Amino acid sequence: MGSPHIVGIVGLGVISRQYLDLFATSPAIRVAAVADLNAQRAAEVAATVPGATAMTVDELMAHPEVQTVLNLTVPAAHAQVAHAAIAAGKSVHGEKPLALTVAEGRGILDAATAAGVRVTSAPDTVLGTGIQTARRLVDDGAIGTPMSASATWVSPGHELWHPAPGFYYAPGGGPLFDMGPYYVTSLVHLLGPVVAVTGAARRARAQRTIATGPQAGERIEVEVDTHVSGLLEHAGGAVSTIVTSFDAVASTSPPIEVHGDRGSLVVPDPNTFDGEVRLAELGGEGWRSVTTSAGYADSGRGIGLIDAVAGDGPGRAGGALALHVLDIMESLLRSSAEGRRVVIDTAVERPSLVPLTAASEWSRFRS
Incomplete structure (x- = not known):
């Protein structure tokens, strides 16, 4: 059709x-x-x-x-x-x-x-089976009342692998604006929109040295904060924390954890479309893997556009959500600079859950 x-x-x-x-x-x-x-x-x-x-x-x-x-x-x-x-x-x-x-x-x-x-x-990675299966568990009450979440992404910096990494250290880059959208968008899908934030940000070095490619050895001026920590207050009452950094070697923290009064979730990397979701329930026997139950299966970058053209509106990756995420990130940096809690001006509805949809189904979507 x-x-x-x-x-x-x-x-x-x-x-x-x-x-x-x-x-x-x-x-x-x-x-x-x-x-x-x-x-x-x-x-x-x-x-x-x-x-x-x-x-x-x-x-x-x-x-x-x-x-x-x-x-x-x-x-x-x-x-x-x-x-x-x-x-x-x-x-x-x-x-x-x-x-x-x-x-x-x-x-x-x-x-x-x-x-x-x-x-x-983008990011439309959040429409894959990883984040959406975790979202379904939250919606179905598997962890009880959602209380908190944590999101962590760290690396020593993109100059170690990218052949032309200068834009990562210019306005619009940095770990928060580069990787933060995956994590903040996921937190909005999981826990709903954000009403206020408190942030702390630092810049470890004034310059970075490109390690690979035709520009190897060249130095980059660092114009943005390279470590950002933040506290996000969600409209539904939950509180989440986020850490994004170009100033750390590695982390053993799960990409995202979500905690409720009856259970906790380990959520897979939101920079990918799938991954294992794990659940620990109060009084249970520890962590267990959860069967995939929601999301676009076997999808990739661009699924957000396909999701939109199949319907009448902007779909689940609409501009209003992207603006809300941008507002959260900008406000975290402003909070750090001004040393105060910042109220978020934008409001957005939590996107609807993506039912479990096989590639054979979503690939047939038409405008």
Whole structure:
């Protein structure tokens, strides 16, 4: 039923291949155009995608068939590309974060509303079976009343593996804006929206040295905080904590734990789509693995766009949720800078649960 949704991709860096791989498995999406500042890269990618044409960004925006622009540019360009797409009458699905600031994010959503187009955003990893199975357990009362959660992501820094890591240390980067969206979005899915935050952030070094690739040995100026800890107060009464860091070697903490008065959950890495969910119940015999019960199975990056085009609205990865997550992250940094608790201005409804949906089912979704 229906026709494939036509997409044009702007920005063909490392992450673009994951989107292209998913779209290649589903008739729900057809990639008609690709663009990149590196014209040779665009031509090389187009040659691997049946029916796709390499073109400039302006040409892609003017393409009469393209319905949604997939914005995979660096964070500093997210708002500019989104506005160009909206002005051309096209919807936007963007990589995280939605924009560099809440003000920019609001501008994108306001422009989209005025133009009658849709904004959706990564991360959509939260729609996979890992986070959604944990969400179902929370909803079904397996842990009783949710009381708290913790989220932890640490590393020594992306300059150790990424060939061009400069943008990770510029505004829109740092561990919170880079990895935090996976964790904060998961916490909103699990426990609901956030009403206030308290944060503490630090910057360990003024420079980083690139370790690999053609820029190896070059030094990067660090413009953002590289360790951020925060306390999130959820509207439903639960309190969660988050740690994101480019200043730690490793951690034994689970990516996410959720605690209630009757049980606790270990939730898998929210940067992936699946993984083991474990439950410990009050009076039980310790931790046990839980059968997968919700989420898009065998999915990948881009499932949030597929989820949206299959329905009438923005879907479960809508722009309002991305703006709320951006507000939480920006407020954590403001809280640290100002030394006070910050009330969150944005409000969003907790996205609906994704029923357990096999790839054979979601791959047939059409617009």
